[in-house]
Amino acid sequence: MHLMFIFLTIFFHYVACLDYDGWMNIKVDHSLNCASEKYCKRGTITLKSIRAGTAIIDQIPFNRKHIKELQELAELDGFYTIRTLVSTAEGKEIEFLSSVKAKGLLENGLSDIISAWVLPSGEVIAVTFQVMNSTQTNALNLDSEYPINSDFYLRHVDQAPVPDTASYIQKLEREREAREKGELKDNRSFLAKYWMYIVPIAVFVMISGAGNPEGAAQPSR
Known part of the structure; x- marks a missing residue:
């Protein structure tokens, strides 16, 4: 009522x-x-x-x-x-x-x-x-x-639409609760999940390779 x-x-x-x-x-x-x-x-x-x-x-x-x-x-x-x-x-x-x-x-x-x-x-x-x-x-x-x-x-004058802030906050709260309970599955690919670890390693390998080129050919005796 x-x-x-x-x-x-x-x-x-x-x-x-x-x-x-x-x-x-x-x-x-x-x-x-x-x-x-x-x-x-x-x-x-x-x-x-x-x-x-x-x-x-x-x-x-x-x-x-x-x-x-x-x-x-x-x-x-x-x-x-x-x-x-x-x-x-x-x-x-x-x-x-x-x-x-x-x-x-x-x-x-x-x-x-x-x-x-x-x-x-x-x-x-x-x-x-x-x-x-x-x-x-x-x-x-x-x-x-x-x-x-x-x-x-x-x-x-037509008033601009007001953003539905309350619904957006409720959605974020539901997602947070689901993550805490382990109910929210992460369906991202391996690269999408761990790119922040893969990229530094790849850059390090590239720099190491550039700093150590293959040795020059040995002179004939």
Whole structure:
């Protein structure tokens, strides 16, 4: 009965991990036009269902001061950085930082890609930020507002298989016990068993033969 309870507990925990679903909220901050603060609000990304992966993106458009600071960074070949704070239904909050070249963001007309990498258990292990590699420069028109064009992707990460260490240790233990009881037969050949003794003797014979060549022919009398 006790073993059955343990089995059912493990089973239901495994199923729960596979069928995990819940909401996710990603607060997006950036380092432009933030006055005295290092980071200030850029927007939010909300998912009602992690399994569905459909996101609602709400971002504050850039103004002329944002663009000016971004252009100054681009002239210095600097980076534009975002900070994401991920909140889930389990009450966890995780912070990630990611950067792209400011020049690249300008050339792509403030178009970027944000991706959240999620384990089967629903745990977010990374949030990445990138711009598409584009050969065409999208110039920004002189305006009072510049909308940010973001695509969001939920990336599912498959965990690598865990080695069955316990079974391997049990196998080694069984082999050790069998050897101690004399139940484990050694079916190796004679050479496979005793090569460590045969090789030194063979090398010694070869060296002795090389050091004592046959005597030279006797001169005729």
